[in-house]
Amino acid sequence: MLEDIVPSDVAIMDLLRKQDSMSVAKLAEVMDVTATAIRQRLTRLMAQGYIDRIEVRAGRGRPSHRYALTTKGRRKTGANFADLAIALWQEIRLIKDPEIRAGLLQRIARRLAKPYLEQIEGQTLTERMEALAEFYSDRRIPFDVETSGELPILRALACPYPDLAEQDSTICDMEKMLFSEVLGADLRLDACRLDAGGCCRFEPVKQESIGDAAATS
Numbered sequence: 001m002l003e004d005i006v007p008s009d010v011a012i013m014d015l016l017r018k019q020d021s022m023s024v025a026k027l028a029e030v031m032d033v034t035a036t037a038i039r040q041r042l043t044r045l046m047a048q049g050y051i052d053r054i055e056v057r058a059g060r061g062r063p064s065h066r067y068a069l070t071t072k073g074r075r076k077t078g079a080n081f082a083d084l085a086i087a088l089w090q091e092i093r094l095i096k097d098p099e100i101r102a103g104l105l106q107r108i109a110r111r112l113a114k115p116y117l118e119q120i121e122g123q124t125l126t127e128r129m130e131a132l133a134e135f136y137s138d139r140r141i142p143f144d145v146e147t148s149g150e151l152p153i154l155r156a157l158a159c160p161y162p163d164l165a166e167q168d169s170t171i172c173d174m175e176k177m178l179f180s181e182v183l184g185a186d187l188r189l190d191a192c193r194l195d196a197g198g199c200c201r202f203e204p205v206k207q208e209s210i211g212d213a214a215a216t217s
Contacts, residue, residue: 009041021066042067089164109177116182126152128183156200
């Protein structure tokens with residue numbers, strides 16, 4: 001889903017995904033809008049790094065310009081991996097040995113955690129949870145941190161993996177492993193949206209492993 005792109009720009013990216021490059025005039029003709037409107041959309045997409053302008057010289061006249069997707073743009077338009085993810089997850093579920101399956105899930109969680117660890121900062125668990133919630137909010141997935149109790153609780157107000165969760169609720173176990181890895185604390189899934197709860201709640205397990213508790217002891 002192209003969540004950070006203006007909806008009217010998606011059509012341009014779809015066209016350029018099918019073509020090597022196109023001119024403003026051709027894009028305007030195909031989309032049945034003015035050249036000015038096309039230029040405005042192209043300017044937005046170039047600023048985001050999704051499109052490049054290519055200079056084309058033919059003879060001695062003034063050069064013309066064509067527009068093409070960058071590598072970043074091609075990855076963006078082709079980033080629909082839901083079907084593949086579901087198929088892979090179904091294969092994981094077919095592993096009968098629980099220890100092998102759990103070990104594989106742990107390795108997946110650790111691999112997923114690597115890019116998070118570069119961005120999640122904080123001295124206490126509360127600070128790290130708030131940083132993680134902000135990380136997801138930047139991706140338009142609402143998370144927050146409940147701090148009314150003795151220990152903070154990370155709350156997922158929407159599922160980061162909705163397609164997988166609809167197929168198998170054990171995706172929540174992998175998510176719990178991921179958050180534990182990123183936050184450096186053992187968590188348990190206290191409540192789940194799939195069980196008619198308002199949100200998924202990830203609660204710390206051992207107080208002695210929590211930075212907040214250590215800071216107050």
